[in-house]
Each structure stands twice: as C-alpha cells, then as structure tokens.
Amino acid sequence: MAELRNIVVLTGAGISAESGIDTFRDAGGLWEKHRVEDVATPQGYERDPALVQRFYDARREAVQKVSPNPAHEALARLDREWEGGLLIVTQNVDDLHERAGASRVVHMHGELLSALCPICERRHRWTGPLIERPECPSCEARSLRPDVVWFGEMPYQMDRIYAALRRADLFVSIGTSGAVYPAAGFVRDAREYGARTLELNLERGEGSYWFDESQQGRAGELVPAWVD
Ligand code: BJW
Numbered sequence: 001m002a003e004l005r006n007i008v009v010l011t012g013a014g015i016s017a018e019s020g021i022d023t024f025r026d027a028g029g030l031w032e033k034h035r036v037e038d039v040a041t042p043q044g045y046e047r048d049p050a051l052v053q054r055f056y057d058a059r060r061e062a063v064q065k066v067s068p069n070p071a072h073e074a075l076a077r078l079d080r081e082w083e084g085g086l087l088i089v090t091q092n093v094d095d096l097h098e099r100a101g102a103s104r105v106v107h108m109h110g111e112l113l114s115a116l117c118p119i120c121e122r123r124h125r126w127t128g129p130l131i132e133r134p135e136c137p138s139c140e141a142r143s144l145r146p147d148v149v150w151f152g153e154m155p156y157q158m159d160r161i162y163a164a165l166r167r168a169d170l171f172v173s174i175g176t177s178g179a180v181y182p183a184a185g186f187v188r189d190a191r192e193y194g195a196r197t198l199e200l201n202l203e204r205g206e207g208s209y210w211f212d213e214s215q216q217g218r219a220g221e222l223v224p225a226w227v228d
Helices: 042-047 049-063 070-081 096-100 158-167 183-192 219-227
Strands: 007-011 086-090 105-107 110-116 123-125 145-148 170-174 196-201 213-216
Touching (some): 007 070, 042 049, 049 110, 183 196, 196 219
Parallel strands (some): 007 086, 086 105, 196 213
Antiparallel strands (some): 110 123, 110 145
16 A cells, blocks of 8 residues: 555544434434424524524533543544644534544534624634524624534535545545535545545445445444554
8 A cells, every 4th residue: 555644534423422422313313303404404594593593502512511432532642643644524513523632623514612603704612502692792793603514505624625635545434424415425535536445433334335444333442443
C-alpha cells in the first residue's frame, strides 16, 4: 500500500450510541418517535417552530448529561498523536468528539450547542432552551433557530471536506447507516481519489459494498482496536 499520511474519518450516530444518545434509524431510534418531515426539514420548522424547538431542546438537554465513550476517546488519541493529515467529519450534532479532546473536527450537520440567526446568519453558543425564543444578540431578529442541517439544506464546510477527501490515503467510516447524502457518497469519492476504505459499524449498511474492508461490532470496541 502507498504511504499512509492523510486520514479522513466519517462518524455517525452509531459512535455516540454507547454514550446513551439515540441513533436515527435503528429500532427505537429517533425516526420511530418523530416524523422526519416534521422535525428535520425547513418546511416542518416553518409549519410548527415550537415543535421543532422542543425536539432540539430535549436533545440538547440529553447530550449535556452524557459523556464520551472509548470510541470518541480513541479518535481523540489519534488526533493528538497522528502527525499526518487528519479530518474527523462528523454527522453528529453532539459535542462528544470535542469533549473527548479531539480538535480536527468538522460538524457537517451542525451543532446542538449552537443557535443560528435566520436574519444575520451569525452563530451563538447556546446551552439553554430555544423554545423560549431568545432574540438574536447581534441584530433585530426575534428568534434563533437550531444550527443544524435539515433535509434539503446544504451541509456545512463541504469545500474543506472534499479537499480532505481528495488528499486522503485512508477513509474510515464509523457508526453510520450510509442512508443520507452527501455523506453516504464520501466512500465512493474517497475511492475515486485513490484512498483505501474501511467501515466500522454494528452491522453491514447500505453502502458496505463500497468499502475495501468492513468490520462489524460496537464502535466502543472496534475503534480503539483500530487506533491502537
Ligand atoms: C452502531 C452502534 C454501535 C448503532 N457501534 N455502530 C436521493 C438520492 C441522493 C440524495 C437524495 C435523494 N433524495 C434526497 C436526497 C438528499 C438528502 C438525502 O440524503 N436523503 C436521503 C433520505 C436519500 N440529503 C440532504 O438533503 C442533505 N443536503 C443535500 O443533499 O444538499 C445538496 C448537496 C448535494 C451535493 C453536495 C452537497 C450538498 C442534507 C442532509 C441533512 C441530514 N440531517 C440529519 C439531521 C441533522 C440534525 C439532527 O441531528 O437532528 O442528519 S437527518 C439524520 O441522518 C442526521 C444524521 O447526521 C444523518 C445520518 O444518520 P446516521 O448518523 O447514519 O445515523 P443512523 O441512525 O442512520 O445510523 C446509525 C448506524 O450506527 C447504524 O448503521 C447502526 O447499525 C450503527 N450503530 N449502534 C457501531 N454501538
């Protein structure tokens, strides 16, 4: 194999499952309890902002009660020790990678602990409930929205992500079902650019076929074993 220098790691809800955060599409996951169209689309937010704010307020509260697990900790170790290029692209809106100590992290679907002004588009760190409709601290807007990416919206930092994929020698996907684009297409992009590809997931997913190697198991076991 060519020299390994640049790594891109993609993470999904499965990496936070062992911390006690619900995934979306597993049995008992968020999409069994809430309609996607109601809580994860701009149209749903327009129809009933209070319902959507409640959904994200509850998740913001839940995330503040849990801790990073051995998978987050192993990636933070990799981040500290790997001298080559590394980008951890997470689809997760929790802050467990950062709390474990990782810093080379991109939140392509936004962050629970950030609120976005729909008028001036400034971001504000937000730990309290948005249902209380706080005004924007920077302009005249009378409410803030969750700083997350809903269906039909453009994920964040795509230029930075594609630049890292183009340079990648290794692409590793952890705990994601591969059901949501553009993240689900990264494995094919990385392959085309010449990277080796590895999947670490509880079960084989929709995109497993595209990986050079696919390992099944819990992220809390597979990720430390891969990193160390
Ligand atoms: C474990 C485990 C353990 C469990 N250990 N593993 C047709 C074709 C192609 C695309 C489209 C299409 N029709 C529409 C689209 C576009 C659409 C899309 O993909 N739709 C699909 C339904 C088909 N995408 C979009 O609209 C996106 N924007 C976009 O495309 O803009 C245009 C564009 C084009 C080209 C380039 C760039 C832009 C936006 C998508 C936004 C997704 N938003 C959400 C909500 C974010 C906020 C929030 O958190 O509430 O993102 S939806 C939800 O799904 C969330 C997640 O990040 C995302 C992915 O879910 P994830 O992480 O994979 O979770 P699960 O539950 O699905 O899977 C968990 C996995 O873990 C499972 O496999 C388990 O087995 C495993 N697991 N325990 C290891 N212990």
